[in-house]
Amino acid sequence: MTYLTYLPRRWRLKVTNREAAVSAVHFESYTEARAHLKDLLNAAERGQVATVRRDSVTTAVVSVERLRHFLASLIPSRAEVVPESGGWSVFIPGLPVAADGASFDEAITEMIDALREYAEDWQDHLLDAPNHRDNWGLVQLISLSDDDQLRDWLVGAAK
Secondary structure: OOOEEEEOOOOEEEEOOEEEEOOEEEEOOHHHHHHOHHHHHHHHHHOOEEEEEEOOEEEEOOOHHHHHHHHHHHOOOOOEEEEEOOEEEEEOOOOOOEEEEOOHHHHHHHHHHHHHHHHHHHHHHHOOOOOOHHHHHHHHHHHHOOHHHHHHHHHOOOO
8 A cells, every 4th residue: 555645735646655746846935945954955856846945935946957948949049140241140029139250150159258248237237127137948949058059059950
């Protein structure tokens, strides 16, 4: 016979001596989350819903790689690369970001640098600007990606 016990606030079932994860892990306070940080991080790494509440705000804890992969699949780069005066120019319509280079690869490398600068500026002072506020997902994608991942995203390389 198997006994199931509900453990409140951690949304986990205990099956005899082994724990079997349910679909979500939630903590009602940061204090409770800190006391069970390993459980919270394990749930996030497995892809489970993992949340922490502070006052009236609930925050999700998500694996960086899962979030980056999701954002990359959800946000198309829309980058346009055009030959220009013996070199190449790259821009993304709707963003104040552009780059030039003597070769295609150099232009893409410069665009990666420009995107990183934009993400820093967004974090510093653009996040509340009405015309930049909706770029949250893009800034997360830029910040969570390494240069090779950004290059693949810009040129549409399948992964």
